[in-house]
Amino acid sequence: MWFTCATCKGDVEALQKRWKFIPHHACNEHERTDGDGNRHRCEHTPLTAREQKKRMWIEKDSVAFQDLSSLVLDKRPLKDLEKMALFKHTGPLEIFHSALLKYLPKRQAFSYDGMRERCYLAILEHNENIVKRKQATTMTGEPRFKQVYCKKSKQWILKTIFTPHTTEFIRHLINRVMDRRHDPNITFNVPTSSLTPPSQHCPCT
Ligand SMILES: [Zn+2]
Incomplete structure (x- = not known):
């Protein structure tokens, strides 16, 4: 089936x-x-x-x-x-819910804006790792697989190895925010000079 x-x-x-x-x-x-x-x-x-x-x-x-x-x-x-016929599986949805819990833990209360923006972060992480995730390749560009023993069919099968999970979108997001902040054509209520670059470990990760 x-x-x-x-x-x-x-x-x-x-x-x-x-x-x-x-x-x-x-x-x-x-x-x-x-x-x-x-x-x-x-x-x-x-x-x-x-x-x-x-x-x-x-x-x-x-x-x-x-x-x-x-x-x-x-x-x-x-x-x-x-x-x-469209072969929609609930697996990716469950993975998204797991990402949602990371940014929106149920034990904490957030404002409406906070909820919405944290939801956006979960969507960005999901898109980066599930929707756009590619198969890992070797140094020479060959697609990577791993051998897994299937107990049911009693034989070894090949499973696709995907690229590692990343949160690159956070870095891009921070860079874009900082670029915008340093843009002299945009004025903000808080002066840019009071900003310090974020540390390597973002609290979202
Ligand atoms: Zn057949």
């Missing part, structure tokens, strides 16, 4: 087509032509002979195959699947 939703790119028809092919995939049949002459094939990379041998497949025309087919082709989940 995960693979089907993640790879359909918002196309409901493609999602349902892949979903309906699951019983055949479970029988180690990754390509077939149906009665109407339409060709279907799995979107995953071809499985090696070793991979095919390692997995447990179900027999075609067995009770298991019939049961799986009736579950997969059930109209209700098929209809619900349409809502999953």
Whole structure:
């Protein structure tokens, strides 16, 4: 289900087509032509002979195959699947809530302006680290992965390594505030000469 939703790119028809092919995939049949002459094939990379041998497949025309087919082709989940075509996962939202708690701890009370501005900081941190986060690369520019042992499938899998978490936006923000403060064309009630540059460790970090 995960693979089907993640790879359909918002196309409901493609999602349902892949979903309906699951019983055949479970029988180690990754390509077939149906009665109407339409060709279907799995979107995953071809499985090696070793991979095919390692997995447990179900027999075609067995009770298991019939049961799986009736579950997969059930109209209700098929209809619900349409809502999953955009593949929106709650993970990033939970990460954002965690960033929000960092800037807006529940035990402290803030003014309306303070709440709003701290909320902006959480959004900036989220955008810097989640929305714009890139895959880490080696010195030669190769994308980095790590090997993780999957207990369920009993095999090693590759997981993407992302660039480290940063709060660079704070430095940019401070620089822009200071530049604005030193701009002779902008007047402030507090004289610029009374300002001292902020320390390296901002209280927000
Ligand atoms: Zn397959």
